[in-house]
Amino acid sequence: MPKLVNEEKRRERIAKAVWNIAADQGLERATIRAVAAECGLSVGSIQHSFRTQEELKRFAMELVVQRVTTRLNDAEGLPFRAGDKAAAIAGLLMETLPLDAEREKEARIWAAFSTAALTDEGLGNYSRQMNSALERFCLRCMQELNGPESPKEDCGIRLEAMHLHSLLDGLTLALLTDPSHARRQETKCIVRNFVEQCAKTR
Amino acid sequence: MPKLVNEEKRRERIAKAVWNIAADQGLERATIRAVAAECGLSVGSIQHSFRTQEELKRFAMELVVQRVTTRLNDAEGLPFRAGDKAAAIAGLLMETLPLDAEREKEARIWAAFSTAALTDEGLGNYSRQMNSALERFCLRCMQELNGPESPKEDCGIRLEAMHLHSLLDGLTLALLTDPSHARRQETKCIVRNFVEQCAKTR
């Protein structure tokens, strides 16, 4: 029997190297050799874990979707205190925005992949998965905000959830091209205002 | 004296070839040879107009910013009829969204360039220019919506303009990954609701 390696961990390590390169050089610079250098492996090792580069990119993007999706689901499960529900939800929403260095990197990674998905049909499904997950999350937030007395099958709330989702995406983009402190503060204000407004109308 | 060619037209023609490739294959596929083939020129001709590929990409992105900026400025200049001001503005805003094939292509082009700008400092300024132009446009729309009696130096309206800007960006992204008819209709609803809501609060 040969050396035993946790193949899944290995694949994740390689995928994270792809993330790093995508975040600060662009996905097109994530060549096999660059990835190998980034995670301190040889080209042969990468090839052992991923037959082709396309497979590697798919896996790297899928892993992003998985991580974010489970994180969103976990957040949904949290109980809200009744008192400051609006503030709690605003905080929850802000956690999805690139307001610190770590989230900014994640957002840059996602921007690279989702743009690549526009011209790479093999990746398109992951974009759609991510959008579904985000929209479910936003819908859940809006329902929580509106209180349990609101109708479950309201068309209006679905549109408001889409509004929220698009707003978060747009704010993310704006923060990526201008990550200044001022912009961050304004972004937080916008999210707070949105939540406030929603809470008021009901 | 030699053959005289309208150099500016030539450069634009080449830049548009870059746009085409970026829109349906991704900016990284816009190699010199691919661009030459796309616009029916030879590699040498491209090189005559652009010394390096980087210069070509910069020009192609700058041209997008110029076009959109002038278009937005033109739109701002139009007079609004007093009667259906909200509807008129909603229509104006929808014109910035990829609700038809032509705008969808433009949005794909812009997505490619703005993502590239995240990891290419030479392009970052164009992203910021575009954002400024869009935000001015949104601010102008909000002011028009609120009527002339609203204070000119309101911090709130600036935030609302940023909200609108981010919303448009996010809606654009969502439409690119799901350009279905249903999604387009929902997008229009969201824009109309936003404008309505803004008009009501004042």
Place this chain on the structure above:
DNA sequence: TGTATTTTGTTGCAGATGTATTATAACCAG
């Protein structure tokens, strides 16, 4: 300890890519 089996590292190769160089063709003033 031996060895079969897997992992890892290196190298080779065909094709793509950016760009410099060179040669040809087109054009207009004289």
Place this chain on the structure above:
DNA sequence: CTGGTTATAATACATCTGCAACAAAATACA
């Protein structure tokens, strides 16, 4: 028509890229 200038085209070349092939090392079990 012609000469000189420029536009266009073709090619050359060094580098990069994905991937395959192979060699070397490592390890778990007999």
